[in-house]
Amino acid sequence: MLDLLSNNEYSVKKNVHSYRQGDLFIAHDVNSGSLHILDEDTYEVLKAVEELQEASKQVNEEGIRQLLWQSGNQLTVEELSEIVGELGELRQQGTLFSREADQVLPTYPEKPIVKAICLHVAHDCNLRCKYCFAETGAFGGSRSMMDLETGKKGIDFVLDLSGHRNHCEVDFFGGEPLLNFGLIRSLVEYGRKAAADRDKTIKFTLTTNGILLNDKIQEYLEQEDISVVLSLDGRPEVHDRMRPFSDGRGSYAKVTPLIKQFAAKRPESSPYALGTYYYVRGTYTHFNPDFDQDVLHMADLGINQISVEPVVASPEAPYAFQEGDLEKICEAYDRLGEEYLSRRGQDKEFNFFHFNVALDQGPCMIKRLSGCGAGHEYVAISPEGDLYPCHQFVGQEDYKLGSLYAENPNQLKEEIVKSFRSAHIYKKPLCRECWARFACSGGCHAANVSFTKSLTDVYTLGCELQKKRLEVALYLKIKEIQHNHNPLSLV
Amino acid sequence: MAKHIQTIVKANLSSTVKTGGCGKCQTSCQSACKTSCTVGNQVCVK
Numbered sequence: 001m002l003d004l005l006s007n008n009e010y011s012v013k014k015n016v017h018s019y020r021q022g023d024l025f026i027a028h029d030v031n032s033g034s035l036h037i038l039d040e041d042t043y044e045v046l047k048a049v050e051e052l053q054e055a056s057k058q059v060n061e062e063g064i065r066q067l068l069w070q071s072g073n074q075l076t077v078e079e080l081s082e083i084v085g086e087l088g089e090l091r092q093q094g095t096l097f098s099r100e101a102d103q104v105l106p107t108y109p110e111k112p113i114v115k116a117i118c119l120h121v122a123h124d125c126n127l128r129c130k131y132c133f134a135e136t137g138a139f140g141g142s143r144s145m146m147d148l149e150t151g152k153k154g155i156d157f158v159l160d161l162s163g164h165r166n167h168c169e170v171d172f173f174g175g176e177p178l179l180n181f182g183l184i185r186s187l188v189e190y191g192r193k194a195a196a197d198r199d200k201t202i203k204f205t206l207t208t209n210g211i212l213l214n215d216k217i218q219e220y221l222e223q224e225d226i227s228v229v230l231s232l233d234g235r236p237e238v239h240d241r242m243r244p245f246s247d248g249r250g251s252y253a254k255v256t257p258l259i260k261q262f263a264a265k266r267p268e269s270s271p272y273a274l275g276t277y278y279y280v281r282g283t284y285t286h287f288n289p290d291f292d293q294d295v296l297h298m299a300d301l302g303i304n305q306i307s308v309e310p311v312v313a314s315p316e317a318p319y320a321f322q323e324g325d326l327e328k329i330c331e332a333y334d335r336l337g338e339e340y341l342s343r344r345g346q347d348k349e350f351n352f353f354h355f356n357v358a359l360d361q362g363p364c365m366i367k368r369l370s371g372c373g374a375g376h377e378y379v380a381i382s383p384e385g386d387l388y389p390c391h392q393f394v395g396q397e398d399y400k401l402g403s404l405y406a407e408n409p410n411q412l413k414e415e416i417v418k419s420f421r422s423a424h425i426y427k428k429p430l431c432r433e434c435w436a437r438f439a440c441s442g443g444c445h446a447a448n449v450s451f452t453k454s455l456t457d458v459y460t461l462g463c464e465l466q467k468k469r470l471e472v473a474l475y476l477k478i479k480e481i482q483h484n485h486n487p488l489s490l491v
Numbered sequence: 492m493a494k495h496i497q498t499i500v501k502a503n504l505s506s507t508v509k510t511g512g513c514g515k516c517q518t519s520c521q522s523a524c525k526t527s528c529t530v531g532n533q534v535c536v537k
């Protein structure tokens with residue numbers, strides 16, 4: 001079995017991620033997606049194999065034992081060969097040391113098929129959140145509202161460009177989209193009808209800060225089955241520091257009761273954002289690396305679909321992560337994982353978005369290679385009708401894909417479409433070697449571009465966080481399966 | 492029964508290279524400002 005590992009073409013580090021989480025030693029076979037629990041000796045053996053490979057040394061039992069002895073593990077020859085035997089069996093089964101599938105790249109029709117749009121219905125905001133990439137709603141331009149004509153053209157655009165796809169997604173975004181609620185109503189009505197005329201359906205989502213979420217609007221969202229993403233950062237002091245009104249007052253006291261009220265209307269919301277769902281999402285920054293406390297704060301409020309994510313900020317921003325934060329953040333994920341487990345089935349249990357991994361119904365390899373689809377499957381539309389690869393690129397001239405008011409609005413700038421389509425994991429040197437590649441898909445293009453100025457170089461702090469939450473997520477999956485005494489077999 | 496390793500999930504992700512790619516799934520954005528749906532957190536709708 002060790003012969004496989006001895007030739008340099010199979011890198012264990014890249015293809016088998018073994019790590020310690022909570023009370024478990026875990027091996028994740030990256031290419032098959034299989035998961036194993038190891039005993040400590042086996043874990044150390046795998047780590048020794050990695051080390052030998054890294055040092056370009058021969059991988060054999062002798063070398064492994066030598067390394068283990070150096071670290072005080074006196075594994076006997078018999079024990080080691082027993083372990084190697086078991087590893088070999090799993091390799092035979094294809095659940096460990098499995099080969100990477102041949103590189104099959106996603107193929108796309110020449111003309112992009114756009115299945116989702118983000119409509120920036122208002123480039124204005126009633127808050128002044130400090131980390132907002134939209135520069136408090138104006139996106140580097142002046143404050144503006146989308147008009148009905150542009151909105152309708154946007155809907156026609158996605159219905160046209162979605163080709164044979166029957167399901168389209170439209171997200172109302174801003175700024176604060178509820179500042180233009182009248183338009184939202186008109187577009188939902190228009191969109192439903194226009195979609196039905198073509199035997200299609202549109203799934204609408206609204207991303208809001210909650211300030212204007214009054215009874216009337218809540219009722220409307222319920223009636224129309226609109227999914228809602230609500231922003232709340234957690235504890236009052238954390239939220240208020242980053243999400244003030246223009247006069248500096250915090251917004252926690254205003255939005256929290258409204259968000260709670262709305263969340264209570266959707267108790268059955270899908271943790272995988274299927275159907276009509278709600279999610280409460282927050283951002284953590286340098287100021288709250290103990291963001292697990294913010295998640296728990298929200299869970300204690302009765303909010304149970306939660307997503308809290310790392311801020312993406314330029315390094316000079318006061319809230320940008322600094323040296324030393326990473327360790328604290330990782331500890332926060334560890335604590336959160338344990339708390340998540342202990343609250344399962346109890347009062348105040350919660351879902352944390354990044355801990356969801358649907359191993360059994362996860363997406364196919366092709367999807368995993370291609371990522372978010374920004375710039376070809378997903379397009380953002382500014383209030384003026386300009387088209388951009390995604391909401392984060394709105395206002396960046398270099399990335400403008402076209403305009404709804406161009407002679408041919410359905411013609412997207414080819415070179416940009418191409419550059420986004422080809423920014424998949426095989427084109428990114430770090431991703432090719434990364435164990436998280438099939439879960440992560442190469443990170444967020446917008447974050448990558450803003451940190452590295454390139455679509456194919458990645459934002460490495462983002463990578464560390466991505467890998468950490470994946471480690472916890474896989475651990476939780478194992479715990480859940482252990483709890484149900486029911487190993488999963490998907491082959 | 493294996494003494495040192497316990498398999499919890501047996502999967503064969505690589506095989507979906509052949510079966511997948513229908514494109515019916517939701518888009519997945521992983522930025523902090525949106526629904527934040529990393530591919531790994533998604534489900535297949537097929």
Ligand code: SF4
Pocket residue numbers: 425428430431432434435436437438440441442443458459462463464466467
């Ligand atoms: S973006 Fe980072 S974490 Fe994601 S696959 Fe690439 S290297 Fe890995």
Ligand code: SF4
Pocket residue numbers: 372373374378389390391392443444445446447519520521522
């Ligand atoms: S580039 Fe980033 S922000 Fe834009 S859609 Fe993709 S993951 Fe989301």
